[in-house]
Amino acid sequence: MRAITIPEPGGPEALRWSEVPDPEPGPGEVVVAVRASAVNRADLLQRQGHYPPPPGASAYPGLECAGVVAATAPDVTGWRVGQEVCALLAGGGYAERVAVPAGQLLPVPAGVDPVDAAALPEVACTVWSNVVQLARLAAGETLLVHGGGSGIGTFAIQLGAALGATVVVTARAAKHERLRELGAAHTVDYREQDFVEEVRRVTDGRGADVILDIMGAAYLGRNVAALTTGGRLVVIGMQGGRKAELDLGMLLAKRASVTATALRSRPVAEKAAIVRGVREQVWPLVEAGRIRPVVDRRMPMSDAAGAHRLVESSDHLGKVLLLTD
Template identity: 55%
Template sequence: MKAIVITTAGGPEVLQLQQVEDPELKDDEVLIKVEATALNRADTLQRKGAHPPPKGASPYPDLECSGTVQAVGKNVSRWRVGDQVCALLSGGGYAEKVAVPAAQVLPVPLGVSLKDAAGLPEVACTVWSTVFMMSRLSAGETFLVHGGSSGIGTFAIQIAKAKGATVFVTAALAGKASFPTGNEEKLAFCKKLGADVCINYKTEDFVSRVKEETGGKGVDVILDCIGAAYLQRNLDSLNFDGRLCIIGLQSGAVTEIKLNTLLPRRLTVQGAGVRA
C-alpha cells in the first residue's frame, strides 16, 4: 500500500508518500480501507519528533480515520466486510489501509458523510473520556473548556449542553483562514453552538469572570489544553469538589502552584492522553 512516511524529524517537507507493507491483521482487529483522515496537533508533534507512537503501533501519522471495512480478525463479531466506519487510532491513518482494534471502531453517525466522519473519533473520545468518564460532569453542573472554538472545544460545548451542563469557554487567538475578523468571531461561534458564557481571554481575566458568573463559587469541571500558564488560575476557578483535567501543554509543562489551594475545596487535578 501507499502511506505517508516521516523520513526524519522536521517540517512538512519531511513527509513523503512511499510504498510500504500492508498492515498485518490481528485476531481482534479490523482492516479499514481509508477514505479520509484528519489532522491533529499530535500529528504535527510526531512529525517534529516530539510525540512518538506507542510501542507496537503504526509508525505512520494520524490518530483517526474513516473508511470501509475490508477484512476482520477471527475474534471480531460486530463488524462485517463492507461496513462504513470511523476509528480512533494509535497511528497509521495516513495510509491506504490501517488495522485497528475492533473496540476502537465506531459507526458513522446518521447524517454525517463518510469523509466528515474522519474528524470525529479523536475529539469525541477525548471529550467523553476526560469530561464525563474521568471528571464525571453531570446535569446541573458548570463546565469550562479552554480553546472553545477548537475541535475539542466545539465538541465539548455541544455534548456538555446536551447533558444539561452550563458551559463556559475561553477563546484562543483567531486563525485568519477560518476566523478572519479575530477573537470576537470565535466567541460568537461558540455562543451559536450553545456556550452560555464566552470569555475573550485577551481582554478579560477568566478567573474573575468565572467567579462573577457563579456567585463566587467557581465551576465544577475544567478541560484544559494550555498547561503550565493556566494551572494556578484553573485551580482558582474551581468550585468545591472541582475537577481539572489537563490534556495539553501548549504553554509548557513546568510550573509552580499553591498546594493550599487544593485542600480547603477538595480539588482534583488529573491528566490524560488518548493515544497512550
C-alpha cells in the first residue's frame, strides 16, 4: 500500500507518499481500507518531530479515517468486511489501509457522506470527552470555545448548541458569519477584542461555565478570569505555549477547576469507552442533522504537504480531508 511517511522531521515538504507494507489485523483489530483521513494539528506537530506516536501505534500520521472494513481478526465480532466505518486512531490514517482496535470503530452515521465521515471521529471524541464527560456542560450554561473555526471548534459549537448551552467563540472576524450559522450565539474577534470583557458582557458579568481551550499558556490567566464561580477550564492544546503563571487566589475564590487532557496517548480501553459514549450520545445528534461534519475542502492524500500548509495558515474552516483516490 501507499502511506505518508516522514523520513526526517521538517516542514510540509518532509511528507512523502511512499510504498510501505500492508498492515495485518492483530488480536482485537480490524483493517480499514481508507477512503479519507483528516488533518489535525497533532499531525503538524508529528511532522515537525514534536509529537511522536505512542508506543505500538503506526508511525504514519493521521488520527482518524473513514473507509470500509477490509479484514478482521478472528476474535473480533460486530463488524463485517465491506461495512462502511469511521475510526479514531493513534496514528496511521494517512495511508491506504490502517489497523484499528475494534473498540475505536464507529459506523458512518445515517445521512453523512461516507467520505466526510472522516471529519468526525477525532473531534467528536475530543469534544465529547472534555466538554460533556469531564466538564459536565449542562443546558443553560455558557460554553466559551477558542479557535472556533477549527475542526474542534466547529464541532464544539454544534455540540454545545445541541445540548442547550449558549456558545461564545473566538475566531478571525472573516469566519464569524459561518460560526453563527453553526450555532454560536456570540463571536469574538481575538485580534481586536478582549474575550474576557466580551464573555462578561454577554453573560451579564457572570462569566463562562466551561471553557474549551487550545492555546494553553498564552490564555491561561485570561481564561481563569473569564470563568464564572464553579467554572471549568479544559486545556486540550498548547498553540500558545507550555508554561504560564496561574493565579491560585482567583481560582480558589471562584471555586473553579483547570484540567488538561490528551486523547491520543490514552489506553485502548479508555478510548473504547469514549467511542462508546460518542456512539450513544453524539451519533443520534448527527443522524438527526443537529451536528454535521464541517469540511473546508477535500485534497489528494498525495498532496498532504499542501494540506498541511493550508492548516498552518489557519485560513480553513472546519476540517481538511485527504482522499486516497
